[in-house]
Amino acid sequence: MRKQLMKGNEAIVKSAILAGCRAYYGYPITPASEIAEAAANYLPQTGGVFLQAESEVAAINMLYGASSAGVRCMTASSGPGISLMQEGISYMAGAELPCVIADITRGGPGLGNIASEQSDYHQAVKGGGNGCYHTLVLAPHSVQEMADLTALAFELADRYRTPVMLLADGFVGQMMEPVEFPQTAAEPHVPQWAVTGMAESRGNLITSLHMGSDDLEAHVRHLEAKYKLAEQNETRAEEWFTEDAEIVLVGYGIVGRILKAVTAEARASGMNVGLLRPITLYPFPTKHFQRLAPQARVFVVVEMSTGQLVEDVRLALNGVRPVEFLSRVGGNVPSHEEVLEFVRKVARRYLPAMTLDEEQMAHV
Amino acid sequence: MEEKKRSRGLLRVDVNECKGCGMCVEACPPKVISMSEKLNHYGYRTATYAGEGCTACGICFMVCPEPGAITVLRAVNHMAGAGGGLKAGVEGAMACASN
């Protein structure tokens, strides 16, 4: 397969259509608008529907309709828009409707700014809507992953009958990298449960309403069982030089990229540093943390929010190893120099036996 | 069964469905519907056909909020071959005519 240079946001749309997505309903917002623009360009050409909705509230409810009709569908937005979509996401999780939602995050709270932050972690991973539900959350860190994880998102959405979120920051959305795509397009299929306006689906009902307390409990338990299954089968993380890592760096999305650079430089200066990059944020790759914990002395979480991912890391480690934390927000990105400096401090504290070549460190 | 052979129409009330709102009593032009003294097992008084005088106009059906509480039938004139409506099966009619 040949590669071409493409923005992450555009790669999402192309991958989605190849995966059988035939509907996009959305509302423009920086830094996600290219997704809507690409969808407006390509969906009508491929037999799909594109509609710019009057709001994110309407957009997510349109997905509710499209998904009810058994169409693979998606939307994209950023912080403030995702907040507005939470109603519909909760309804879709409750009604077990698959869809893919790309959150190309920006700064918050409120209007914040349009620069990259990772402060949508909580509203993506913990959910901002009412009720006991989760969305599955995938966190790409490259344009290739924007494409690949979009395809995976559609698969998971159908397999688990649930909304799946792609949580990407503005950098991954806006940057261009070489990317390759599958050369065949998936055939859209109509799930049995869908309401299609045809005789065979007449008996079908899409609803999130379960009046009886026992009914609702059974339903919520059913959802819970699905999430448990996803926890068993779908957690994904990338490990990078972790075999002998004493300091395990943790970060997702663009931070994962920065941490790769840090890892390389730290290793070059003699520190046993590795990177654990969660790819699924929900379900959280707890097992990876537990596996690395015995050999690691400390975990260093870096994120572009004031402490959202770090909570899950602490839960995953459950106190068996210390967790150090570095964050930048507001659109400021932790530079790899800054992280390296932090890692050196951590190393001094946790790896006392280690003699660092200070001269060498000064130059990295 | 209260219907009389000579009426043009025939009214059946399903007491399981009737909630006794009385809209049909008010709406019926020939005023052949009234409320029962007896309560159904949900405790509602139910609409009762006087047994004759129904013209099969269907107004009571239209104003009744319950989908299946009222069924209006019309005498079939075999000679004229009047048609259009569903033939009420004997069993069906018996099953519902529990007023």
Place this chain on the structure above:
Amino acid sequence: MSSELIAEYEVVHGKAKSFYELYARKDELQHQTHYCPGCGHGQIHKMLASAIDELGIQDRTILVSPVGCSVFAYYYFDVGNVQAAHGRAPAVATALKRSRRGSIVVAYQGDGDLSAIGSAEILHAANRGENVTVIFVNNAIYSMTGGQYAPTTLLGQKSTTTPLGRSAENEGYPLHVSELLASLEAPVYIERVGLGDNKQIAQAGRAIRRAVENQVKGLGFSLIEVLSPCPTVWKMQPVEAQHWVRDVMEKTFPLGVFRDRTKEAKAWPAHEAPPALDRIPQILGVADEDLPAGNASLMARADDVDLHVRVAGFGGQGVLLLGEVLAEAGLDAGLEVSWLPSYGPEMRSGTSNCHVRLSREPIDSPLVTVPNVLVAMNEPSLRKFDQSVRPGGWVIYNGDAFPEDCARKDVHVLALPFTRVADELGDARAANMVMLGALLEIAGALPQASIDAALKRLVKNPRWVELDERALARGRELYRESCLEACHEG
């Protein structure tokens, strides 16, 4: 009672086929609706069900239930059923219909649902002329939640949240949804009907049937507003409530047809057949056969490439394009590359910059915080990034003279008035390509064929390609000349 007697009658008005025989989704009392005695919802349900029966569309119908007393409409209608969030039925209906064009989509909504929380969704669905049918049940109150005021509550009407009666000063005036939507261009049919007496009820039935039939014919958006009694919350006897619709409600909400373009309306065009699946990669521009093979073979293996480039300037100076051509050329030459723009308001007004990386190795971080080449297209950009340049790196600066106070001993500088050079070539806007030419000459590695290919891929206008090619060549020359000068001086 002899059975022969009964057999002489036939059913003329009976339970519609589109209703379930037994309401199995309901917990208890499965042969009764959940509506209160005398509730208008039941009457309207029956009208809709008969319309579905008469039009023969039971299999095709999708009913969207709202949140409100009619939330359980799906208990009763033996059609495809989708229950929507409060107020969102028009959005849900929009996508159902667009997803399945052969379906008949009916959104059923109360007045709180449609005219308050869902006011945006209905307005825009109507304005788009969605080919759906909306049944709007106006009972002037929030019933399900126990009688709070709605946008349609009458002036002076008491509710639990307007205990002294609705006042125009505090709650505004009753909202006239039909009139409002009839001011839009797209709707085909809008009528307000009532359930106030026999005549009104008969008319309501006809209107609902027409509204559904319009959709069957594909004519567009139809909405029927039904003034409907809620005896329970209004605290009236059913018959009294019915008359209140006619005698009181109707004064605020006059009945009638507010829009009827059914005669002029044209049926929605048939949907174009989707393209064959195997054409989709091509349509998306991702088919291998449509992508260039590249010129990786021309890259000398010995060339070690590790460019960390930061390009900075003002919007409109071609900062992003410069970076793109570089990255595209790198990809063409078989390298790993990344291109990362600054984006947002920055892009529109002031400064613009991008990060470009080219390397033999997979790119770890696409962020270039310590560039080994800085291309500064003006002085503010130079001042912003000058100090970040890696020792031994390069600064390519667009200006007559390099500002004294920016000078660093540990970096190379190529400072020239590139804009003037470009102007001489034919267009000052080609300064970015002159600077790129210099950069490429400094970096050395990339084959010319890759650069030519990248330029042609990114610049569509042949006149510009020609100019940019000359600009690139001129840039290379300028760097070589500067080397010669340096040699002579040295």
